[in-house]
Every structure is written in structure tokens, then in C-alpha cells.
Amino acid sequence: MTDLLEVGVLTPMHETARRPLYTETTTSQALYLPIAPPTLGTEGAIIGRELYSGKAFIYCPFSAFGDGLPGGNMIVMGDTGRGKSALTKTYTARQIRLGRQVVVLDTKEQKEREEGEWAALGRSITGKAPVRFTPGGGAGASCINPMDPAISGKRQIELVRTIVEVGLGNRLDEFAGSALRLAIRRARERAAEAARQPVLADVAAALRAPDPADAAAKQRTLDELLADGLEASYVLDRLCGGQDATGDLTGMLDGPTSIGVELDADMVVFDLTKVPSGGVATTILVAVICTFLEEVWLRPLCECGTAPSRHERIVVDADSGAWEIGPNPDSQCRRYTQRKRILVCEEAWHILGTPQLAALLEKFLKFARGYGLSCIFIVHHLSDIDDSPETQASLKMADTIVIYSQKKSEAEETVARLGLPAWTAEHIMRLRRGIALWKVGDVIYPGVQHLLVEAEQHLCFSSGSMTDLATTAPDET
Ligand SMILES: Nc1ncnc2c1ncn2[C@@H]1O[C@H](COP(=O)(O)OP(=O)(O)O)[C@@H](O)[C@H]1O
Ligand SMILES: [Mg+2]
Numbered sequence: 001m002t003d004l005l006e007v008g009v010l011t012p013m014h015e016t017a018r019r020p021l022y023t024e025t026t027t028s029q030a031l032y033l034p035i036a037p038p039t040l041g042t043e044g045a046i047i048g049r050e051l052y053s054g055k056a057f058i059y060c061p062f063s064a065f066g067d068g069l070p071g072g073n074m075i076v077m078g079d080t081g082r083g084k085s086a087l088t089k090t091y092t093a094r095q096i097r098l099g100r101q102v103v104v105l106d107t108k109e110q111k112e113r114e115e116g117e118w119a120a121l122g123r124s125i126t127g128k129a130p131v132r133f134t135p136g137g138g139a140g141a142s143c144i145n146p147m148d149p150a151i152s153g154k155r156q157i158e159l160v161r162t163i164v165e166v167g168l169g170n171r172l173d174e175f176a177g178s179a180l181r182l183a184i185r186r187a188r189e190r191a192a193e194a195a196r197q198p199v200l201a202d203v204a205a206a207l208r209a210p211d212p213a214d215a216a217a218k219q220r221t222l223d224e225l226l227a228d229g230l231e232a233s234y235v236l237d238r239l240c241g242g243q244d245a246t247g248d249l250t251g252m253l254d255g256p257t258s259i260g261v262e263l264d265a266d267m268v269v270f271d272l273t274k275v276p277s278g279g280v281a282t283t284i285l286v287a288v289i290c291t292f293l294e295e296v297w298l299r300p301l302c303e304c305g306t307a308p309s310r311h312e313r314i315v316v317d318a319d320s321g322a323w324e325i326g327p328n329p330d331s332q333c334r335r336y337t338q339r340k341r342i343l344v345c346e347e348a349w350h351i352l353g354t355p356q357l358a359a360l361l362e363k364f365l366k367f368a369r370g371y372g373l374s375c376i377f378i379v380h381h382l383s384d385i386d387d388s389p390e391t392q393a394s395l396k397m398a399d400t401i402v403i404y405s406q407k408k409s410e411a412e413e414t415v416a417r418l419g420l421p422a423w424t425a426e427h428i429m430r431l432r433r434g435i436a437l438w439k440v441g442d443v444i445y446p447g448v449q450h451l452l453v454e455a456e457q458h459l460c461f462s463s464g465s466m467t468d469l470a471t472t473a474p475d476e477t
Helices: 002-006 026-031 084-096 119-126 153-168 174-193 200-208 212-217 222-240 280-297 355-371 389-396 408-418 423-430 454-460
Strands: 045-050 056-059 074-077 101-106 267-271 313-317 322-325 341-345 373-379 400-403 435-440 443-450
Touching (some): 045 084, 084 101, 084 267, 084 373, 119 267, 153 174, 153 222, 153 280, 174 200, 200 222, 280 341, 355 373, 355 389
Parallel strands (some): 074 373, 101 267, 101 341, 341 373
Antiparallel strands (some): 045 056, 045 443, 400 435
């Protein structure tokens, strides 16, 4: 040791160096768990740390996909004020830094800001205001047309049927369903003849004026076909307001599509906060937006913005003719790598809790995987959501479940419905704010603490109305 100190000039042999910390030996990990690698791997968005080990917790449905995680959809649940939105906001913002694109259906108004609680985050990322939906329409309000030709024929029929069924509060029988299908086709034809986009009012009109050829094809008299579809036409009239413009959907879904937004932006926030919560309008609006996004936003485009067909095909095996997508000659984009997307749905019990919508959603979620889409649904507890087979099926589509603190009865119901071990009920009741139980695939992480950095705090702050902020006047300090 003294020999070393006597060396005048540091030779490379004696250079002082900061030794890297090796963490791969299980011995060192066992001694000091926080230095062990994160359980879910190091790729993805940093969430925070696992409370019981101190290990970092990193999550990415796209990286973990297939590796113990069969799908990318997620449900975040828990009582109000526990940190559900804060987690989802920072998680999506951190994912955007990894190149993802995010769409948010924002349903909760932040009173002091007089806008949706996601507006500030959206603005800080893109500099753009949210896409606003307002009952009755008005200046700056957007409209999505369920009859938009951008939505494919089959999906459109399913969508309009769902709208009628939600408005009716009941399923349509076979005769009414068939009359509606015929009317949608006729409405499309009649609008095309008039060289304009069909709207829901055209479907109501077509239901009231059935075509003799349709009646003959279905072996019905014209009066019978009219009777089959009359109730559906009344429902559409009521929803769209008919003559007096007072319907639940007026100004939001009854005209041609007009969305003042760039759907290619990193984050698009749909502001539904002015739509009465819990009413049919929110439910239907969410269904229409999801279907519209599926048909318009989720086009399989490359990061360079072109369709796969614009890229070269490179044959990788001459014998079998197998090929892979190569560069795009115009944009010089080297590889077809579809941008991954995340859809956030706040207060999602409106859709998960409505069997007709849950059925539509289940189809959407099945598509989601093929499109590289991860959906996040935020709910309070499962008692808001009924136990119908459709709802059960759509709940099963979520492979990641994040549970914040819940009250006793709700925690017990959550544990029973999700088939979690019995001890988790008591544990869920005791979780503090910002700490959640995560279930990723089949693995349970009992205490994951979500960490907010200072720069993110003002974007997540949602409890202004209930917080006693310091009100000291400047001259008193
Ligand atoms: N991990 C966290 N660390 C610190 N503060 C948090 C954390 N999570 C949430 N909060 C704060 O708690 C409040 C309520 O959180 P929020 O996400 O809006 O709750 P929820 O969506 O469950 O109703 C917010 O003001 C937020 O800033
Ligand atoms: Mg919230």
C-alpha cells in the first residue's frame, strides 16, 4: 500500500478508477436488493420502486409483450384521490419520450382550471388545446359522425346499432336490427346521390321511409318493415334532437365529422368534461370515438408516416419467398416499425358497465393487439361494473391490473372477481396514496410506489379544491 502511495506519476497500472457496481451476482443482490435489476426488465417507462425490495419498477406493455404478458391492456382502479390519474399521466408522458403516441378521453373537469384535468399535460407536450365536445355544439366544439364514410360498413352498422340500443336501454330484436341495417345502407345511398356525408338523421328518415325493394327482399310488407324500424327511428330522433335541437347527442354526433386536431400529434386529448357524466351521451360518445379512432387513427402507418405498401419488400428466403418490409425509397425510412399507441379512458365504467358497449369494446380490444395499441381504463371499483358476460369478457382482456386503496367491501369484491389471493383484500385496504398492487400477467407485485418528479407534480395536482394551500400575504413574510 505504501509502495503505491510513493509512485509519483500515476501509470495506467496504478490509475485510480471508480469501480463499476456489478449487480449480477445473486450474492450481492441478496445483500442489497435495491441494486438488483428491475423484475420486469429495464426497457420501458420508469414507474417508481417496489416497496418491499427497493428495486426499480419499470413497465412497458410493448417490451414485456409475449414474455409473460399476453396483451397490452391495463385497468387502473381505486378510490378517488389515490393517484390513479397521476400514475397514468406520468406513465403516458414517459412513454411518449420513448416514441409512443397517446390519445386520452378526459371526463373529469378540474374546477379551478375550468377544463379537463388532462388539458395541462396535453398542452405541455404538444402546445395544443384539447378537442372539445359540448352538448349543443357551438364555436370551437368538435363533432364526430358515426356515419362517416371513413368508418367501414360493418363497423358502422355495429356502431349505429349500439347507439340505438344504448338510447333504448335494451337490445333490438331481429326484425328491428334488420330494418336498421337496411336503413343505414339506404341512408348512405341517398346521401351519396345528394353528394354529401350521411348523418344519423338520414338513418332515422330512412327508417321512416323504407324502400319497397328492401321489404320485398325480406318478405315483409312495406308497413311491416316500417313498423319494425319505427321505434329505432324515434330513439335516433330523440338522441339527435329532431327539430328542436335538444337531444343528448346534438352538436356532438349528429353532423359531419369536424375535429380540429392533428391525429398524428404525440398526445391528443378529447375533452368530454362538458358532457353530463353518467348519461347516455358520454357512453355513446366514448363508443363512437373508439370506433372512429380504430378506423382512422390506427391505420398501420410506419414511423415515417407511410403505409407498409410504400416500403420495399426484401426477400429473405429465396426458396420459400419469405420477405420482410424494407426501407421506403422516398422518406429513406429504413424500416417499417409501426408506432406504438396508448389509449387512456378515464371513468371507464361508463363503457365497461354497459353490456352493449362492453361487447363493442371487446372487439376493439381484440383489434388493439394487432395494431400495437395498449388501452388503459381507469375505474373506481368493480362494483360500478355489472357482472354480465360481455363485461366479464372485456375485463379479461386486461392483462395488467393496478389496484390502489379501496374500502373493505370493494376490495373484497375486487379480489373475488379477479381471483386474487385472499390476503390481498386486507392489503389493498391499507395501501397509502401513490402505492398500488400491480398484477402483470399472472405475477403480483404487492407494493409499487409511483414516484413523481418535481417537474411533473403541477401536471398531476388534482386536489386544489380540497387542499388548504398557504395564503400568506407577501408583506407578512
Ligand atoms: N405518487 C404520488 N406522489 C405524490 N403525490 C401524488 C402521487 N400520486 C398522486 N399524488 C397526488 O394526489 C392527488 C390525487 O391524485 P389523483 O391521481 O388525481 O387521484 P385519482 O385519480 O386516484 O382520483 C394529486 O393532487 C396528486 O398530485
Ligand atoms: Mg383521477
